[in-house]
Amino acid sequence: MNIAEFFVNVFIFPGGLFAIMLGLLLTGLDRKIYARLQRRVGPPIYQPWLDVVKLSLKEMVIPKTANYTVFRLAPLLGFAGMLAAIAVIPVAGIYSGLYQSGDLLVVLYLLSAPALALAIGAAASGSPYSSIGLSREISIMLAYEIPMLIVFLTVGMRVGMELGGTAIFSLSSIVNFQLSQGSLLLDLPMLPAFLAFLICIPGILGVVPFDIPEAETEITEGPLLEYSGSGLAMFKLTGGLKMLVLSALTVALFFPMGLGSFWLVNLLWFIFKCVVIMFFTTTLIRAMQARMRIEQAYKFYLLVPTALALISFVLTAMSFRI
Amino acid sequence: MGELLQNIVKKSPWIYRINAGSCNGCDVEMATTALIPRYDVERLGCRYCGSPKHADIVLISGPVTAVVKDKVLRVYDEIPNPKVVVAVGICPISGGVFRESYSIASQLDTYIPVDVNVPGCPPRPQAIIDGIAMAIEIWRKKF
Numbered sequence: 154m155n156i157a158e159f160f161v162n163v164f165i166f167p168g169g170l171f172a173i174m175l176g177l178l179l180t181g182l183d184r185k186i187y188a189r190l191q192r193r194v195g196p197p198i199y200q201p202w203l204d205v206v207k208l209s210l211k212e213m214v215i216p217k218t219a220n221y222t223v224f225r226l227a228p229l230l231g232f233a234g235m236l237a238a239i240a241v242i243p244v245a246g247i248y249s250g251l252y253q254s255g256d257l258l259v260v261l262y263l264l265s266a267p268a269l270a271l272a273i274g275a276a277a278s279g280s281p282y283s284s285i286g287l288s289r290e291i292s293i294m295l296a297y298e299i300p301m302l303i304v305f306l307t308v309g310m311r312v313g314m315e316l317g318g319t320a321i322f323s324l325s326s327i328v329n330f331q332l333s334q335g336s337l338l339l340d341l342p343m344l345p346a347f348l349a350f351l352i353c354i355p356g357i358l359g360v361v362p363f364d365i366p367e368a369e370t371e372i373t374e375g376p377l378l379e380y381s382g383s384g385l386a387m388f389k390l391t392g393g394l395k396m397l398v399l400s401a402l403t404v405a406l407f408f409p410m411g412l413g414s415f416w417l418v419n420l421l422w423f424i425f426k427c428v429v430i431m432f433f434t435t436t437l438i439r440a441m442q443a444r445m446r447i448e449q450a451y452k453f454y455l456l457v458p459t460a461l462a463l464i465s466f467v468l469t470a471m472s473f474r475i
Numbered sequence: 476m477g478e479l480l481q482n483i484v485k486k487s488p489w490i491y492r493i494n495a496g497s498c499n500g501c502d503v504e505m506a507t508t509a510l511i512p513r514y515d516v517e518r519l520g521c522r523y524c525g526s527p528k529h530a531d532i533v534l535i536s537g538p539v540t541a542v543v544k545d546k547v548l549r550v551y552d553e554i555p556n557p558k559v560v561v562a563v564g565i566c567p568i569s570g571g572v573f574r575e576s577y578s579i580a581s582q583l584d585t586y587i588p589v590d591v592n593v594p595g596c597p598p599r600p601q602a603i604i605d606g607i608a609m610a611i612e613i614w615r616k617k618f
Contacts, residue, residue, distance in 0.1 A: 184517075193515040200520055203487040207531075210484060210618060212555035214528055369525030381528040381555045 167248050168240035175424065176393030177201040179400070182428060183436050190440040201393060205386045213382030218279030227274030228380070228387035234266025235394035242401045243328050245409040247419050256324040257305050260402060264301075264357065267391050268294045271366070274384075275376035286375020289447050290359075290366035296454035297356040303462035304346045304353075307469055308406050311343065314473045328409045336408040342472060346465035347407050349458035354399050354434040356454060358392070362442040363450050396435065400427035485615040486520040490607070491530030491554065495547045495583070497537025500597040501564035505534055507600045508607075514600040516607065527553045532610050534603075535583060538566040538573040544580040551587055557617035559610045561591045563603060568592050590614075 162168060181198040188195020215224060241256045241263070272290050275283035306320065312330045313321035321327065337343045356363040367375045377388060404426050411419040445453065492505055508516045524530055527550050539547060551560075560583075565571040567583035583589055590613050593606035 188515070188517060192512040194512075194518040195515070196517050196520050197486075200487070203483055203520060206480070207484045207487040210480065211531075211557070214553065214555045373525040374529070377529075378526045379528060385529060 162248075163236065163240045167244065168236050172236065172239045172394055172397055173390060175427070176390070176395075176397040177205070178424075179396045179427060179431050180389075180393040183396070183431060183439075186432060186436045187440055190436070201389065205389055208381075208386035208389065209383045211382045213384055214379075216278060216280065216379050219379065220277040220279075223277035224274060224379075225384065227270050227277060228384045228391070229270075230273065231267035231270030231391040232387050232394070234263045234270070235391055235398055238263035238266075238398045239394065239401065241324065242398065242405050243325050243409075244401065244405070244423050245328055245332060245411040245419065247411075247416055247423065257309060257322040257327070260324070260398075261298075261302065261305060264398070265294065265298070267395055268357075270391070271376040271388070274380065278376075278379035280379050282372045282378050283376050285372050286366045286378070290376060292447060293356055293363060293365060293450055293454070296451045297353045297458075300349045300454065300458035300462045301353050301357075303459065303466055304350045304406075307343070307346045307462065307466045308337065310466075310473075311337065311340075311469050314469075324405055328405055331409050336410055338407045342465055342468035343407070344465070345461040345468075349461040349465070350403060350406070351430075351434050352458040352461070353454075354403070354430075355438055356450070357399060358395055358435060360435050361439045362445045364444060365447045365450055368444060396431060397427065399434075400430040403430050481615050481618055484618050485611055488520065488531045488607070488611050488614060489522045489524045489529055490516070490532050490534060491524055491527055493533060493535045493547055493550055495535055495537040495567060496540035496543045497564065497566065501536035501566075504597045504600055505536070505563060505603060508603050511600075514604060516604055519604075519607065519611070521607065527551075528555060530554050531558060531614060532607060533558060533560050534563050534607075535560060535567050535587075535589075536563045538570050538576075539580045539583055539586065540578050541580045542578075544586065548586060557614060559590045559614040559617070560587055561593060561606050561610045562589045563593050563606070564598060565594050565596050568594055571596060 165171065178198070180201040184200060185195045185198050215221060238260050241259055268290055272287045275287040305322070308327060309320040309322045312327050313319050315334065316330065331337055338347055359367055367377060377385065380388060404423065408426070412422045413419070492502065494502060508514045533551065533554060535547070562568050562583050566573060569582060570579055573579050591606045591610045593602050595602055
């Protein structure tokens with residue numbers, strides 16, 4: 154692959170500029186639909202863009218107790234991780250992913266970048282509220298990574314066994330397999346894994362009922378407490394990108410089908426699928442639920458999605474033993 | 476800065492509440508402007524935020540009591556510039572029913588530059604939203 158193509162993929166399409174735009178669009182739609190569910194008028198759909206512009210124009214206050222370098226660099230870590238993740242995930246009919254092998258495990262590592270960035274920023278800020286948020290962030294991360302890992306293993310095993318061999322973690326192979334053999338969503342043993350992955354999404358995004366690390370009414374936004382101005386804008390961008398990465402990953406793992414061969418139709422279809430996933434995993438749950446306590450969320454993630462993912466794992470493994 | 480940027484910025488004011496010894500009446504009315512569909516303040520692009528570091532417009536309620544005065548000043552200093560202050564209710568404006576009390580420091584504007592006064596005990600949600608709209612106009616010119 155030549156250098157120019159690499160830069161276009163990472164900085165313009167589908168990473169970089171395009172991903173930021175789409176991520177902010179998802180955030181804006183989420184806020185608008187959330188307001189409409191509560192019968193409010195709500196902010197306009199382009200509100201996140203306005204917020205980011207405003208935040209980057211404001212003063213950035215750096216607390217006296219903070220470690221300056223780490224405090225300034227932490228937001229970049231999460232942002233860069235998400236940009237890299239979106240460049241790796243293939244979208245059927247539009248984009249085939251940056252690397253051909255081993256991408257799913259790379260995505261698993263990159264997905265923990267925003268949470269780690271939050272934790273590092275919180276630790277560097279020197280605020281007691283931030284450190285409570287930090288400990289909550291890490292414990293909920295430990296809880297949701299287990300079911301997520303089992304889901305990835307199940308998908309990799311299913312595709313790998315079908316293609317005759319060991320587990321395959323290449324995202325492009327997983328997408329190509331589904332394009333030729335039908336999507337994994339229609340496969341009965343994979344259904345629990347799909348549900349488990351959907352349940353993990355609000356935890357990774359940190360929205361109600363799992364916004365415990367950033368609970369603004371009890372620990373005043375936790376790790377984000379000391380951030381202002383451009384640092385906070387960076388975290389807002391990362392949030393939008395995270396939503397996009399998770400929807401794109403769900404689409405790639407479970408129903409990557411495109412519509413026809415024209416790229417624009419495929420692109421709109423992909424955006425539509427992202428919005429549907431976002432609506433059911435984020436907006437609807439956020440509008441219906443209240444915040445959990447940290448030990449409730451921890452127990453929930455270790456019980457429900459882990460059990461679902463394990464059921465799927467065992468069923469898939471059994472179907473290949475005979 | 477350019478007119479365009481001012482027009483963009485004007486649509487995203489984030490609100491922070493400081494309770495300077497209020498009886499909670501004004502705070503309930505402020506919560507009303509955020510939570511009740513009829514007075515939705517989010518349609519102006521506002522968001523009630525939990526941290527003073529994220530705020531643009533500060534709503535201060537309550538007579539400034541002697542105990543809470545220094546804390547109010549400290550939180551006010553933590554808010555990044557440019558910022559605008561709205562005094563909600565009659566208490567921060569004149570002391571209200573607590574005016575001559577031994578435990579009241581003084582009116583709010585002896586310590587902090589107040590941009591908009593919203594009198595009332597408590598003020599109606601419409602009045603608070605009107606005050607926020609006036610504050611947005613003042614705030615926009617500071618960029």
